[in-house]
Amino acid sequence: MADSATIIATTGAPSRGRRRLQALARQPKVVWGGGFILFLVVVALAAPLIAPHDPLAQDLMSGTLPPLGFADYDPGFLLGTDDLGRDVLSRLIYGTRIALTVAFVAATLAALVGTLLGLLAGYFRGVTDTVVSRLIEIWMAFPPVLLSILVVAIMGSGVTSVIAAIAIIDWTRFARVVRAETMAQAQGDYVTAARTLGFGRWTILFREILPNVAPVLLALITLEMGIAVIVEAILSFVGLSVSSDTPTWGGMIAQGRQIIYQAWWVFAAPLAALFATVLAFNQLGDGLRRALDPVMQR
Amino acid sequence: MSDPLTISEQALIDARGVVVAYGGQRSAFGRAKPEKRVLHGVDVVIGRGQTVGIVGESGSGKTTLGRALLGLVPVADGSIRFDRHEIVGLKEDALRPLRKRMQMIFQDPMSSLNPRHDIRHILIAPLLLHGLARDRREAEVQVRAVLDRVGLPASALERYPHELSGGQRQRVGIARAVVLAPDFVLADEIVSGLDVSTQAQVLQLLGELKRDMNLSMAFISHDLSVVRAVCDRVYVLSGGRVVEQGACEQVFASPHHDYTKVLIDAIPLPVIDPQWLGRGQRST
Numbered sequence: 001m002a003d004s005a006t007i008i009a010t011t012g013a014p015s016r017g018r019r020r021l022q023a024l025a026r027q028p029k030v031v032w033g034g035g036f037i038l039f040l041v042v043v044a045l046a047a048p049l050i051a052p053h054d055p056l057a058q059d060l061m062s063g064t065l066p067p068l069g070f071a072d073y074d075p076g077f078l079l080g081t082d083d084l085g086r087d088v089l090s091r092l093i094y095g096t097r098i099a100l101t102v103a104f105v106a107a108t109l110a111a112l113v114g115t116l117l118g119l120l121a122g123y124f125r126g127v128t129d130t131v132v133s134r135l136i137e138i139w140m141a142f143p144p145v146l147l148s149i150l151v152v153a154i155m156g157s158g159v160t161s162v163i164a165a166i167a168i169i170d171w172t173r174f175a176r177v178v179r180a181e182t183m184a185q186a187q188g189d190y191v192t193a194a195r196t197l198g199f200g201r202w203t204i205l206f207r208e209i210l211p212n213v214a215p216v217l218l219a220l221i222t223l224e225m226g227i228a229v230i231v232e233a234i235l236s237f238v239g240l241s242v243s244s245d246t247p248t249w250g251g252m253i254a255q256g257r258q259i260i261y262q263a264w265w266v267f268a269a270p271l272a273a274l275f276a277t278v279l280a281f282n283q284l285g286d287g288l289r290r291a292l293d294p295v296m297q298r
Numbered sequence: 299m300s301d302p303l304t305i306s307e308q309a310l311i312d313a314r315g316v317v318v319a320y321g322g323q324r325s326a327f328g329r330a331k332p333e334k335r336v337l338h339g340v341d342v343v344i345g346r347g348q349t350v351g352i353v354g355e356s357g358s359g360k361t362t363l364g365r366a367l368l369g370l371v372p373v374a375d376g377s378i379r380f381d382r383h384e385i386v387g388l389k390e391d392a393l394r395p396l397r398k399r400m401q402m403i404f405q406d407p408m409s410s411l412n413p414r415h416d417i418r419h420i421l422i423a424p425l426l427l428h429g430l431a432r433d434r435r436e437a438e439v440q441v442r443a444v445l446d447r448v449g450l451p452a453s454a455l456e457r458y459p460h461e462l463s464g465g466q467r468q469r470v471g472i473a474r475a476v477v478l479a480p481d482f483v484l485a486d487e488i489v490s491g492l493d494v495s496t497q498a499q500v501l502q503l504l505g506e507l508k509r510d511m512n513l514s515m516a517f518i519s520h521d522l523s524v525v526r527a528v529c530d531r532v533y534v535l536s537g538g539r540v541v542e543q544g545a546c547e548q549v550f551a552s553p554h555h556d557y558t559k560v561l562i563d564a565i566p567l568p569v570i571d572p573q574w575l576g577r578g579q580r581s582t
Contacts, residue, residue, distance in 0.1 A: 189410035193474070196368060197424040198397030201390070211414035 020292075029287030036280035044096040051090040052076070055247045059085035064263040082252075082266045083259050091247040092269055098241070098248045099277065101159060102232040106166035107224040113167060114174025115217060121175070122182025123205050132179065136172045144169050145234060152240040162241050166228050174220060181216050185209045215292045222285030226278040233274055249274050310482055310514045311344040311367055315376035318362050336362045338538045339376065342516075344482070349508060349515040351525035351546065353561060354535035360518050363535065364484045367516065368400050369393050381481070398428045401475040405487040407467035411459035417470055418455040421445070421477055428478060441477065448473045448503060465496040469503070476507055482514045489524060501528060522565050526550055534558045 024030050043050065059081070066073045067080040067088070074081075079088040121132035151165035185191065186209060194204045229249075235241040236250025237257075244251060249270035256267030318337040336359045344350045354360045365371045367378060373386045380396055404410035411420055421441040422434065431437035442452050448469040459467055468488065475483050485504065489497040505528065508515055519525050525532055525546070532549050534542040534557065542555040553559045 189404045189406060190412040192365075192370060193402065193404065193410045194412075195370060195390075196397065196400070196402045197474070197478070198394045198427060199423075200394075208412055212412070214414075 023291045024288075027287040027291045029283040030291055031287075033280045033282070033284030033287055036276065037284060040096050040100060040277060040280075043093055044100050047093050047097060051087075051093045052078070053087035053090040055086065055090040055094040056245060057086060061085065064259070064266075066263075067265045067269075079269050080263065080265045082255060082263060088252075088266055088269050091252055092249070092273055094247040095249045095252060095270065095273070098159060098246065099229050099232060099274075102162055102166070103225040103228045103277075103281070106163040106170075106228040106231075107221050109163065109167035110170040110224055110228075111174050111217065111221045114171035114176075115178050115213075117171070118175040118178025119182050119205055119210065119213070122179040123186055123201075123209065125183075129179070132175060136175055139169075139172045142169075145231075148231060148235060149238065149240055152235060157240050157242065159242055162232050162235050165235070166231050170224060170227065173224065174217070177216060177220055178213055181213045182209055185212050188212075215289050218292060219285040219289035222281050222288060226281035226285075229274060229277050229281070233270075308345055309343045309379075310346045310348075311342065311378070311380055311516075313340065313342040313367060313376065313378040315339045315341065316363070316366055316373055316378060317375035318359075318366050318371055319374045333374075335374075336538050337366065340535075340538070340540055342367065342533060342540070344514050344516060346481075346514055347508075347512050348531065349517055349529045351529035351532040352516055352518045352535060353520065353522055353525055353532060355520060355561075358535040359538040360535050361486055364402075364486055364516060364518050368402060368484055369396075398424075398430070398478040399480050400482040400484070401478060401480040402484045402486065403468075403471050403475045403488045406491055407464070407471040408459060410471055411467060411474075413459055416456060416458050417445075417462075420459075420470065421455075421474055424474065424478055430478060441473075444473045444477045447476075447507070449499075464492055465499065468492060468496075468500055472500070472503065472507070476511060476513075479511065480513070482516070484516045484518070486518045487520070490519070490521065497524070504528070522550075522561055534561065 053076075062074065062077070062081055063083050063085040065077050065081040065085075068075075068078050070080075077087050077089070079092065081087055082091075117132050117135075121129040147169055148162075148165040151168055152161045155161040155164060182205075191204060191208060194208045199208070232241060232248070233250030233253060236248040237254040239251075239254065241248055241250060252270040253267060253274075256263070256265075256270070260267050316337055317335065317339055319333040319335045321333045340359075340363055342350070342352075342363065352360045352363060362371060366373050367380075369378070369385045369388065376386065378385050380400060383396060385393060385396065411417075415423075418438075418441065421444065422431075422437040425431040425437040425440060426434070431440055441455070445452060445454060450466060450469050450473070454462065454466065454470070459470070462470065468491075471488070488504075489500055492500060501524065504515075507513065517525060517529055529546045532543065532546050533540050534549070534555065536557045542549060542553065542558045549558065550562060553562055
């Protein structure tokens, strides 16, 4: 036991935040996934500066120009143009804005609602749990895409409706996982210890249990952001997202589908962006879960 | 020592006819699950400054009894008085002022210390909660003193539980139990997860703390040799009932109940190997 002092003393103590950052930087999934998301955020914020053209400017004389590397391409339109002569790259860049807004806001809202209900159900059990669990079961019996179409149809199209639809539908993902995790954590001796020390129920729930649910939650939020991007694209595809004068990836895919034989790139470019974004969110989520778990860190 | 049942006015904890049953509550749909009785009317008296052993095999109800004494499990029947305050049926809020006077040390410090909090937070938060320190700085001073008392360096404050060894973690568990200067500490199988030399150190530390702070202790264990070493009185539990109780030496010297005899016979005795010394020399 005498040497325990020296063991602790000699290991040196970098600050807590610094150690967290180092753990994050060691995860290649966090670096690549997070790096790509960060790149998208910059693109979305700087869209007016970096987009080579006005995303809405039509030029019927230069319609369906192919992308770089194909016959008859125009160096002014790196990813080609659609049938109305609008620059695909510029539309892609502006589409990032809607995609990320929906991803961040909708996933956060769904997480807030689901986490709160999951925590309450998992910790207080009894009637609270019965009510929340039945609600989840009923909710999950609805077909999600059709339910979201219904929500948007009732609320009217627009970004707000899309975000609301995603939060209203997907809170169950969070509630289920958080409920189960809370139940498991509540059995832990550290919760009994907190009770013995005299901490109140809410303090135990939010200060003791929630931090232990957080890694799972964070991974889930990131995955949900990927899902939100897809849902927004689906709603855009069926024409229920934002109005057609705002470029969105889903809207571009819908438009590209109609002219896929004349200009496949109008379809392929947003699809590639969608794929890369969802992949990045998923990788980031998995990496975060690994990096933030204090026991897995070792 | 006089019979502690007759000096109950001096007792810190006086539990009579404690019945604990699990299940039995109605679910939201009105179906009642059959209840399962874990304790069938148990009497336990713990005097001030006394260490009481609670022994029994797995499932005998010893852990449930310990938790009932701390008001952690609902008691179906009977009475538990802590320093003459009845705690059975008290709501959590009403129990809070008494909470700081009764603490617990757990079997597995890895699971009883929140992995998300560093040692500083784990030790300071209870002091601030009960107003035993006016601010963080004052709490920090007290926490450093306790840490020193349990034999841990101040640098452990920056650590998270998983960064400490098993023995160090159990010392943190002990520090957390005594940081509020309680009257009573429940020790639930606290050395069974430690190796033998660490066990001895932890038990010695506990003995010192008990003496210095005039603690009453309940020592739950299935290891009778440990109980024999630290306890004044012992209660033998079997199937949720006390089958034997009395002063420690007396129970060990002349057990009355068959179950106690079985438990005592199960203590592994050291078998002296005459060649032991010689073997040690050859290997070095």
